[in-house]
Amino acid sequence: MTVSKKLPLLYTHPIGSLPRPLVVRDLLRQRDERPNDLSVHAALDDFVRFAIRLQETAGMDVVSDGEWRRTQYIQEFLMRVGGFEACRVIEHQGEVKMSSVVVRRMPTKAPVFADDAQFLVANTERFTKFALPSPFLIAVRYWHEDYSREAYPTAQHFMDHLTEILAVEARVLAEIGIDVIQLDDPALTYYCDPNLMAGKSIHDQRLLRLWDANREVPAAVEAINRIADGLQAEVHVHSCHSVYKRQADVVGDYKPLLPRLDNLRVDRVNLEFAYPQTGDVSDLDLLPNQLQVGLGIVDVRTEQLQSVEQIAGIARAGIQRLGVHRIALNPDCGFAPDAGEPPTIDEAYQKLCRLTEAARQLRAEHSAKSSTPLWSPIFHRLLKTFHRRNKSDEIEFQSSFERPLGSPCFTPTIRLRSPTN
Numbered sequence: 001m002t003v004s005k006k007l008p009l010l011y012t013h014p015i016g017s018l019p020r021p022l023v024v025r026d027l028l029r030q031r032d033e034r035p036n037d038l039s040v041h042a043a044l045d046d047f048v049r050f051a052i053r054l055q056e057t058a059g060m061d062v063v064s065d066g067e068w069r070r071t072q073y074i075q076e077f078l079m080r081v082g083g084f085e086a087c088r089v090i091e092h093q094g095e096v097k098m099s100s101v102v103v104r105r106m107p108t109k110a111p112v113f114a115d116d117a118q119f120l121v122a123n124t125e126r127f128t129k130f131a132l133p134s135p136f137l138i139a140v141r142y143w144h145e146d147y148s149r150e151a152y153p154t155a156q157h158f159m160d161h162l163t164e165i166l167a168v169e170a171r172v173l174a175e176i177g178i179d180v181i182q183l184d185d186p187a188l189t190y191y192c193d194p195n196l197m198a199g200k201s202i203h204d205q206r207l208l209r210l211w212d213a214n215r216e217v218p219a220a221v222e223a224i225n226r227i228a229d230g231l232q233a234e235v236h237v238h239s240c241h242s243v244y245k246r247q248a249d250v251v252g253d254y255k256p257l258l259p260r261l262d263n264l265r266v267d268r269v270n271l272e273f274a275y276p277q278t279g280d281v282s283d284l285d286l287l288p289n290q291l292q293v294g295l296g297i298v299d300v301r302t303e304q305l306q307s308v309e310q311i312a313g314i315a316r317a318g319i320q321r322l323g324v325h326r327i328a329l330n331p332d333c334g335f336a337p338d339a340g341e342p343p344t345i346d347e348a349y350q351k352l353c354r355l356t357e358a359a360r361q362l363r364a365e366h367s368a369k370s371s372t373p374l375w376s377p378i379f380h381r382l383l384k385t386f387h388r389r390n391k392s393d394e395i396e397f398q399s400s401f402e403r404p405l406g407s408p409c410f411t412p413t414i415r416l417r418s419p420t421n
């Protein structure tokens with residue numbers, strides 16, 4: 001785990017997915033039906049370039065591939081790794097579905113996302129992000145005692161093997177040059193929902209089980225730590241409220257969860273604050289000291305666009321709590337956690353544009369605050385000293401201002417040099 005020093009203050013980053021237009025979903029289906037058809041892969045390449053350019057045009061500091069090579073953020077991983085079958089009938093948001101469960105031991109094979117990551121890195125000059133599902137999330141949703149015991153006797157055995165596989169995957173992503181690796185773990189947010197914890201009705205039947213935060217959260221954190229250990233990338237954990245068709249699976253602020261992340265060894269947790277019944281900025285008082293936060297300030301659930309002022313207002317409230325240096329800015333969640341979510345690509349673009357405009361205003365505010373009261377008087381004192389000493393020929397000052405690429409702040413650099421004869 002390494003915090004990238006290159007990322008700018010209050011940098012903007014996507015959570016991962018962009019809405020997949022019908023044509024992209026068609027191409028993904030064709031890819032699955034005809035995996036050797038190069039024309040389908042070439043067409044997908046073009047659409048992924050479009051997803052990257054869209055984020056660049058919106059002004060994002062960090063870009064993803066929109067997850068346009070994935071049918072869905074977890075399903076794609078399960079399909080590529082193997083060992084799963086869609087044979088468990090569940091109810092989700094009033095729909096009866098066939099859910100995948102692990103039925104065979106996952107075969108160990110080459111990393112499954114290396115080609116996708118290489119394409120992303122090769123097709124943008126911006127910082128890059130790639131998301132992986134966390135071991136705990138996959139174990140909660142895809143291990144079931146009626147189907148999975150032959151493959152893995154317990155969910156913990158399954159999670160241990162997932163951790164091994166995902167650690168290799170993450171290391172390869174970092175070697176390819178991905179700047180930000182994110183582990184998606186909305187399952188951690190389940191502990192924030194009082195109704196779910198009390199065993200009351202919930203939108204997703206897979207979540208009707210006994211929960212034990214004291215045992216399960218440390219196990220989830222340990223699995224993430226094992227993946228993050230030694231990674232040469234900025235590592236994020238994303239914990240949202242599981243959006244499906246503009247509705248969340250769970251509700252609740254992060255107060256029950258954040259104190260349990262004391263041992264989490266990643267750089268940043270990406271949380272939701274833009275939508276009611278998710279995070280409250282007062283939750284940030286409980287953020288463990290070793291963690292920074294990706295502040296979710298753009299609502300991805302409703303169709304309505306927030307004003308730039310509303311978006312910036314949530315960020316300002318977060319900055320007041322944590323200071324400007326522990327905060328990055330992002331939408332609440334990805335725009336398409338499932339295959340065909342309602343948001344359009346234009347809605348996503350407009351929301352990202354407003355996010356980056358809010359970031360620009362916030363950086364300007366910070367720059368004005370920090371440069372006027374802090375640097376101005378110092379600079380004038382240095383100029384006076386320069387004048388006084390240079391006249392006596394005792395010492396020569398060279399001064400310059402360097403502006404690191406992407407940084408909103410001027411960093412003065414003063415070099416001292418003895419006079420030469």
Ligand SMILES: [Zn+2]
Binds near residue numbers: 015186239241333334
């Ligand atoms: Zn999410």
